[in-house]
Amino acid sequence: MKLKRVVVTGLGALTPIGNNIQEYWDSLVNGKSGCAPITYFDTEKFKTKFACELKNFNALDHFDRKEARKLDRFAQYALVSSDEAILDAGIDFIDVDKFRVGVIWGAGIGGLETFQDEMINYAEGDGTPRFNPFFIPKMIADIAPANISIKHGFMGPNYTTVSACASSANAIIDAFNYIRLGTCDIIVTGGSEAAVTIAGMGGFNAMHALSTLNESPETASRPFDATRDGFVLGEGAGALVLEEYEHAKKRGAKIYAEIVGGGMSSDAHHMTAPHPEGRGVERVMLNCLNDANLKPEDVDAINTHGTSTPLGDVAELKAIVSVFGKHAKDININSTKSMTGHLLGAAGAIEAIASILTMKHGIVPPTINHTTVDENIDQSLNLTLNKAQKREVNVAMSNTFGFGGHNACVLFKKLDA
Amino acid sequence: MSDIASRVKAIIVDKLGVDENEVVNEASFTNDLGADSLDTVELIMEFEKEFDIQIPDDQAENIATVGQAITYIEAAK
Numbered sequence: 001m002k003l004k005r006v007v008v009t010g011l012g013a014l015t016p017i018g019n020n021i022q023e024y025w026d027s028l029v030n031g032k033s034g035c036a037p038i039t040y041f042d043t044e045k046f047k048t049k050f051a052c053e054l055k056n057f058n059a060l061d062h063f064d065r066k067e068a069r070k071l072d073r074f075a076q077y078a079l080v081s082s083d084e085a086i087l088d089a090g091i092d093f094i095d096v097d098k099f100r101v102g103v104i105w106g107a108g109i110g111g112l113e114t115f116q117d118e119m120i121n122y123a124e125g126d127g128t129p130r131f132n133p134f135f136i137p138k139m140i141a142d143i144a145p146a147n148i149s150i151k152h153g154f155m156g157p158n159y160t161t162v163s164a165c166a167s168s169a170n171a172i173i174d175a176f177n178y179i180r181l182g183t184c185d186i187i188v189t190g191g192s193e194a195a196v197t198i199a200g201m202g203g204f205n206a207m208h209a210l211s212t213l214n215e216s217p218e219t220a221s222r223p224f225d226a227t228r229d230g231f232v233l234g235e236g237a238g239a240l241v242l243e244e245y246e247h248a249k250k251r252g253a254k255i256y257a258e259i260v261g262g263g264m265s266s267d268a269h270h271m272t273a274p275h276p277e278g279r280g281v282e283r284v285m286l287n288c289l290n291d292a293n294l295k296p297e298d299v300d301a302i303n304t305h306g307t308s309t310p311l312g313d314v315a316e317l318k319a320i321v322s323v324f325g326k327h328a329k330d331i332n333i334n335s336t337k338s339m340t341g342h343l344l345g346a347a348g349a350i351e352a353i354a355s356i357l358t359m360k361h362g363i364v365p366p367t368i369n370h371t372t373v374d375e376n377i378d379q380s381l382n383l384t385l386n387k388a389q390k391r392e393v394n395v396a397m398s399n400t401f402g403f404g405g406h407n408a409c410v411l412f413k414k415l416d417a
Numbered sequence: 418m419s420d421i422a423s424r425v426k427a428i429i430v431d432k433l434g435v436d437e438n439e440v441v442n443e444a445s446f447t448n449d450l451g452a453d454s455l456d457t458v459e460l461i462m463e464f465e466k467e468f469d470i471q472i473p474d475d476q477a478e479n480i481a482t483v484g485q486a487i488t489y490i491e492a493a494k
Binding site: 064065066067069130132133134137 | 433
């Protein structure tokens with residue numbers, strides 16, 4: 001069976017550095033940090049007092065009050081970003097077979113704030129279980145794609161992938177597979193997360209996973225820097241419309257790029273720690289290259305997982321050197337998490353979008369906040385430090401890895417390259 | 418309007434996001450005010466909380482309009 005080609009025809013973003021694609025890209029190129037003291041709750045007793053929250057997001061600009069109340073923030077973000085992507089792709093206005101349009105979404109957690117608030121409410125009561133009837137349907141991770149399909153009438157495959165911080169990369173890969181197999185013409189994919197909450201910050205702090213550089217939030221996310229001390233929690237969403245190539249061509253759609261490969265693997269090592277030699281990470285990049293039928297030398301840029309954790313960053317770069325060999329030093333490697341923070345289940349989506357826009361504009365966004373060389377990192381690598389670099393990029397890779405040892409990797413290619 | 422009636426109506430306006438003028442005694446939660454089955458459960462829970470009463474499920478099934486809610490709560494208080 002001959003697999004079909006799959007292209008990207010729509011993009012949407014709601015991020016700590018921009019509330020739409022244009023703002024997001026401008027901030028990426030200009031090296032803007034999205035990190036600031038937390039405004040959502042009182043952080044006095046918290047070890048980490050900062051995060052990458054969305055800026056100027058008001059649910060009532062997008063939903064009426066009744067609708068907003070029934071949606072956890074992670075589902076609100078999903079609807080807002082997917083609306084942008086669907087509008088960008090123009091699929092609401094054309095004659096599509098809605099049974100062949102799916103929504104496959106990624107969320108690492110789902111409605112954490114809804115869960116937290118219901119539990120607080122229960123704990124403050126007399127023990128009578130007075131749960132809100134919307135508690136469960138607001139919280140469950142699959143409700144984001146459900147709401148997208150309800151809004152637009154898309155009746156194809158519809159579910160959420162959950163693999164922690166790799167969730168939305170897994171969603172993109174599943175969407176890619178269903179289209180290339182011929183099951184669907186179009187799939188709205190991506191991911192969203194809204195974990196900047198008491199439970200999210202407290203929980204990740206307990207794992208010693210978060211940066212505690214409270215004196216300097218804007219520079220706390222510093223991937224590959226010797227003084228990095230953990231990731232910075234972010235929130236938001238990214239959405240992509242994937243479409244079968246002939247279907248897109250026939251309707252004269254704008255095509256951003258082709259998705260040419262997806263790789264998946266597991267570390268099979270530890271619940272939260274990365275494999276020290278990055279063996280699962282090595283394998284996921286090899287799987288992705290094989291799937292795309294590309295050679296290591298074909299890759300021009302890699303948007304790393306690069307979360308700014310002491311162990312993870314080194315393991316990932318070691319794996320890149322091992323997979324790409326001599327070519328590794330010719331690749332533009334970056335971590336856009338230095339600007340956006342870590343959006344958990346939405347990371348794969350917003351970083352795939354960064355890779356696609358990198359190819360479109362011929363500019364590689366920087367890894368900001370780098371001041372101190374880490375002796376454990378190969379100094380011949382081009383980590384795109386502090387300033388964006390102009391570069392023609394024909395093939396771009398995006399890596400994401402999740403707690404639990406889930407690894408996912410996607411490869412995009414310029415359509416005519 | 419009685420105190421109970423105005424409090425009941427305020428809850429309905431808040432939870433169902435409807436205009437105050439629509440919340441008349443004859444209005445049905447589901448047919449006129451756009452409530453689905455979960456909205457109706459939430460309304461009953463809000464009435465219980467606001468008026469510190471218990472509305473058993475079999476009684477709740479009979480409260481389908483604004484007027485029926487006011488009548489029930491006035492009797493229960």
